Amino acid sequence: MYDDWVENGFASGLIQDFFKPLNPYNIDDNMEMFKIQEEDGRKLENVWCLAISSKRYAVYEYQNDTITILKYSNHALGHYITIDPKEFWHDIILLWYHPEKEEEISSKYETKYAISQLAITNYDIQKRFDGINKNRPYSKKIKPYNFASVGTACRIDPDTKEPIIPFLSEIKRRDESLTWSF
Numbered sequence: 001m002y003d004d005w006v007e008n009g010f011a012s013g014l015i016q017d018f019f020k021p022l023n024p025y026n027i028d029d030n031m032e033m034f035k036i037q038e039e040d041g042r043k044l045e046n047v048w049c050l051a052i053s054s055k056r057y058a059v060y061e062y063q064n065d066t067i068t069i070l071k072y073s074n075h076a077l078g079h080y081i082t083i084d085p086k087e088f089w090h091d092i093i094l095l096w097y098h099p100e101k102e103e104e105i106s107s108k109y110e111t112k113y114a115i116s117q118l119a120i121t122n123y124d125i126q127k128r129f130d131g132i133n134k135n136r137p138y139s140k141k142i143k144p145y146n147f148a149s150v151g152t153a154c155r156i157d158p159d160t161k162e163p164i165i166p167f168l169s170e171i172k173r174r175d176e177s178l179t180w181s182f
Contacts, residue, residue, distance in 0.1 A: 015029035058089035
């Protein structure tokens with residue numbers, strides 16, 4: 001019986017009707033809080049959502065073991081600037097359906113780093129960079145209203161002993177002479 005409801009769209013109508021009184025946007029009686037997903041003029045048949053929280057989710061279609069991401073949120077994941085968020089969601093969903101691929105999927109992200117752009121917007125943030133700015137010429141100092149890339153590193157420059165975030169263009173990489181530290 002339930003399969004018939006789903007096949008004929010009756011279940012989605014029941015869900016829409018159930019939540020209609022909770023709609024905070026009572027502007028128009030025809031306005032629906034939950035809409036049937038459409039793409040290229042056709043109603044999507046097998047739409048799913050994987051939600052980690054209300055602001056971290058992916059809406060996708062899953063047919064014949066193929067995942068098509070329709071919509072996704074990247075809220076609070078923006079610090080992973082080296083990771084394509086759509087591909088990241090695809091991999092999380094793929095892992096959900098195929099847990100045996102955990103090692104393969106995890107290996108794609110082993111060398112990715114959490115990097116953020118930090119805006120130097122006040123005195124307290126500026127003071128954090130006093131040690132880095134010491135003995136640098138003015139043109140090379142981190143100044144107010146600049147941005148700084150802040151993140152993790154697992155390699156050390158052999159000359160300066162400073163941590164290296166490997167994908168920053170301003171750092172000259174010498175992979176063969178760099179040491180790994182854990």
